[in-house]
Each structure stands twice: as C-alpha cells, then as structure tokens.
Amino acid sequence: MTGTALIGAVALGLALHGLAPSPAKAEPLIADLSEHRVSITTGFVGTDVLLFGATDGEGDVVVVVRGPARRELVRRKNRIGGIWVNDAEMAFDGVPAFYVVAANRAIAEIVPEALRTRHEIGSGYLRVKAEKGADPKEVRQFWSALVRNKELDQLYGKETRRVRFLGPRLFRTKVFFPANVPTGIYKVEVFLLRKGAVVGAQTTPLFISKAGLGAEVFEFAHRNSALYGIMAIAIALAAGWLAGFVFRKA
Template identity: 50%
Template sequence: MASGTDGSMISISRLSPLVLTTAIFLGIIAPRNAQAEPLIADLSDHLVAITTGFTGTELLLFGSIEEDGDVIVVVHGPPTDVTVRRKERIAGIWMNRDSMTFEETPSFYHVAMTQGATEGLPLPVLHRHQIGAQNIRMIAPQGEDPVEIENFRSSLIRNQQAHGLYSAVPGTIQKRGQRLFRTSVYFPANVPIGTYVIETLLARNGEIQSGQTTPLFVSKVGAGAQIFRIANTFPALHGILAIIVAMAAGFAANWVFRKLG
C-alpha cells in the first residue's frame, strides 16, 4: 500500500500493469519492500497469448535497485533440441551434408543491459548467467571435433538470430536516477510456446550482487490452441480431419460452380 497526497491509501494491487509501470518509472510510488530488497523487477504481463492473428508483441520489464549499479536482463525460452545442417554444392546442386544436434538449447534468447554493465565481469560469471550470445548454454554431442562444434554452434546462433529468436545485439535498459530501470522485450510472431525464465541481475564492483527470476508463459489460446493440441496429441486424427475438411471444401466449391454454371 502507498499513501496518497490526501492521506488516503492507494492499493498497488488494484492498479493496472500500465498504470503501475508508469508510476514506478516516474517515481510516484515505489515497489513494495524496495528499501529492503537490493533488486526488485516485474513484467507488464506474465502471459503472451498466441491467437490466430498474432503478429508479435512487446512486454515491459521494470523495477528498482537499492543502490546505484548496473542491471542485466537475460530471457530464456523453453529448452529444445536443435539440429544444424551444413549444405554443400554437389554437381551444381546444394545438398545437406553433415549435421550436428545440440540439446537443451534455448528456443528463445534475449539480453539487455545498462551501458557498460559487463565491464569488469569475469568470463566465468558471464558464462554462468549466459550473458551474451557467445555464452548461451547448450549441450554439444560427445566425441566431436571442438572446431566443428564451434562452427555448427555459430551457425545455430546465426540461424536463430535471422529468425528473430535470438537477439543479435544487446537491448538497452533505461535508468532514471540511480534506482529505477525499465526495458522492453519483443516477442516475434514465431515465438515458441512454453514457460520462459527472465533473469534480472544487479552487477556492481565486477560481480553479480543480486538476482531475481521472473516466469513468463507463452501459450496458444482460442480455436488455434485446440487445433494445435489435437495435432500434437492425436496426429493421426488431425490428419484424417484435415483430409475430411479438404474434401468437404472441394465438394462445396464444385457444387457452387455447378450452380453458377
């Protein structure tokens, strides 16, 4: 609860995400227990609803830190296995040749930070928190040539960046004074569904001094969700229904043409 200028109490929980975000960033109210916690962060929405006409969306992450410092935000999509294939030109035709599968690969990755946030942070810390695309954690196959692993790994990251699923350059975190911060995270139309983990870190004096994990859910809703569920749970039934719908559409079109003729 926060006190109004007239002595009344304002219920923070009753404010809309947009109003709450604006109020915190402008310094009208402070996050609950902001004085006691070194880092507090939240999202404007904890659900990205994928509908039939979904074209992408942008969420706002905002919060405050107890004292001056740098803020880093790392967003991880649900882990998945990704196979990277190398194409070679054979007899004038491009063909898939070698391939390599990386396990537990983030299906989505985004990083944002205040200016100079990684300066002074040792490489083990950057790797532990997966700060920067070069530090994304994934499991490479055993027994492969390290040079080949790095080549395929670099190709995987480039492919994900080309599809808008990995950030090519770090996003910017805006700060107001020494305490308040905010940043936007864009999720494209092809964003994978599942549970996302957003890690907000406070960096100071060459080390990570505090961190907070925030969940985010990306889910299909509406009729599209039912079709997606049937397709994944009962693939044979989905195929049969698709054939029936196609046949019905064909008969209907034929009937219309006959009537018009």
C-alpha cells in the same frame, strides 16, 4: 496499467517503504513484468513486455530472458551437380528457444568472464550439449549457424538490448516477442552488479501459450495426431472435389 503508471507505482512503493520502519534490510533489487502471461491468438503479430524495477543505489543492471530448452537439429547444405542437398547435420541439446540479453552498459564493461560463464550471459556462453565425439571446430561452425538463424527469426538478440535508468534507482527495458515465438515457460533473470560482482538477483517466470480456436486446433493435433492427419486429408480431398465440380458446372 501503462508502463509509466507501473513505474510510478514502484516509486511510490519505495517511498512508502522508506517511511515505514523495517526490521529487515531492504532487498538491493526489485523487478517485475508488466504482464506474466502472453497469449498467442489467431491474429498475434508479436508483442512487447515491459520489465521495470528499482535498486537500492548505484549499480549496473543486466537482464537475461530465455525460453524453454529444447533439442535443435542443424543441417548444412552443399551444392552437388547444381543441386543443393543436405551435406551434414548436428544436434544440440539444451538450446533455449528464445534468448535475449539487455544491459545499461556494454556487457564486456560490467560483467567479468567468470560471471558470464556461470550465469550464461551471451549466446556464446550457453551450456548446450553437442553430439559426443564431434569435432570442436565443426561444433563451433554449426552452433554459429544455429545462432545466426535464430537471430534472423528474431528469437535471439543480435545485439544487447538497452536497459534505461530513470534517475539513479528506477530502470526499465522492453522485450519484444515476435509472432513466431515458441510457447512454454520463460525465465526472466535480472542481475544487479557493482564493481564486477553480483549484489542482487531476481528470477521471474513468464508464460507464453496459445489461446482461442488456434489453441484448440493445436491441442487436438498433438493429442490425436493420426486422426488429425486423416481429417486434414479428407478436408483437402473434399475441397479439391468441390472446386472441380464448380469449374465443371461453369
């Protein structure tokens, strides 16, 4: 089903909902994804996932997409005697493998600082843990370097993406997942705000996993790392011997 058809289905559902009697108050926010699973195959070059939804009236919409949390090690290089060497390093825990924010207006205009801190809206508001006893200035420098590297890899959004309203209630946005996107369970959060307060929120999971022959090799390598290493060395030696034999014959 195309993005236009999906949004049309949402609009039809809202219309039917308005015609039918309902004893309970309608939810202020309804949102969904065009697909809830992304499969990484051998020829995967990245993909867009459409997020669409509707509100019960006017308001601002903020979308936060984050990947599974993991430990990240950041190394700083320094040039000594004409050679670049690792000068220092710092580890961070609880770092989202992927992080993107989208909104229909500038975040600073619609989300107060307290809400940004509470819901971790923006890479500067992520509650990651640095090494104990680390100098705060060093922590900021290493964290800025980590975010910058992830932005270059398209794993973090350099700017806030755009949420577009199609009329007063329907909205949509696209989230791009690059070819190097990590696997795992992703969390897609959608917030509806009015006058700086959250009046509606919804969280939807998104599963990203490897599929096909690449997935089988990946699983085998992780479950049998020693055997996989031996096989890789054996294949490399065999390929080298075969190439040498062919060239000698030539």
